[in-house]
Amino acid sequence: MNPGLIGKAAGLFAVTNVDDLLILALFFAQAAGRPGASRRIVVGQYLGFAAIVAVAVAAGFGATFLPEAALPYLGILPLALGVKAAWLAWRDRGEAADTPTLAPRALEVAAVTFANGGDNIGVYVPVFATSGVADMVVYVVVFLVLVGVWCLGGRFLATRPVVARVLGRWGHVLLPAVLIGIGLLILLG
Template sequence: MNVGITGQAVGLFAVTNVDDILILSLFFARGAGHRGAAGRIVLGQYLGFMAILAVAVAAAFGASFLPGAVIPYLGLLPLVLGLKAAWQAWSAHRDDADGADGADGEVKEGGGPNQWEVAAVTFANGGDNIGVYVPVFATAGAGGTSLYAVVFLVLVGVWCVAGRFFATRPVIARTLGRWGHILLPLVLVTLGLLILVEGGAFGL
């Protein structure tokens, strides 16, 4: 194993995905107490990141099927999901106020995110990472790119463990348990707006 490339891959992943730990913590907090939620979150994180890798590798080797002009509009994904999460939180709060029993363990009424929601947010949040990964992969060649991909995928698992760790610390868990239903929609909507504005989508 090329130690130099491995170290570079670790550093590159950490720098480009540090914000994912916060989002993962919110997802894990949202799924707390719901059977299978953690597995769906991990699966979604992997699906989203593998999509990022696929696009970056394809672009690096000449099949740039995702034009740069499209990337800013990926902000619509977390924006829509954030609005959906806000609606679910409001509906759950209304049902609680009416005395309805929403603790059915299913991923609805604010129960927990499913893998496709997590994948969409991961992909949208990593849209700008594609522009960073492409030149690195293009210069690393097939062998180096394969090593980068392996290291990245291992670190996705580490990120998931870290996100769940933070979400289950007593102080953090209590905070997220109390405010997570507000923080998750807020973070997703803010993330979506930042991606749209920074990318100049819709002439912003």
């Protein structure tokens, strides 16, 4: 394996997925203390990212499944999930702080990951289109390994005492706000 290619793949992943760390931290904070919730977040993150990579690889080979004009409409997914989370937070606003909120489901995490990946697709397609199959495989393998690292990073952030206190106190507001913001940015972008 070419170490330079691995470094380029890692750098490309990091640059295009920085925003996912915040989203993952919010999801992990929301899932705190709920059995199986962390696993669902990881599964959802992998499902969503696998869909991003599949579209980018297909487009790199010239079989574009999503026309460029359709990409902004992916913003509807996080926007809808954000509105739903905001509604639930508003509806439950008078209840005790220890009242459990719904932990994110794998398909919700996957939908947010995929919808937030329009920029990833836009960056990955030309890279994949100009790479040979062997190099494309290296990119994909590095990306999939780094999804796990990102999940660990998001969980790490969510469990830091200062971050956990902030997310515990404001996560019910931050998650809907971030999802709505991402949805609007995608729709308007």
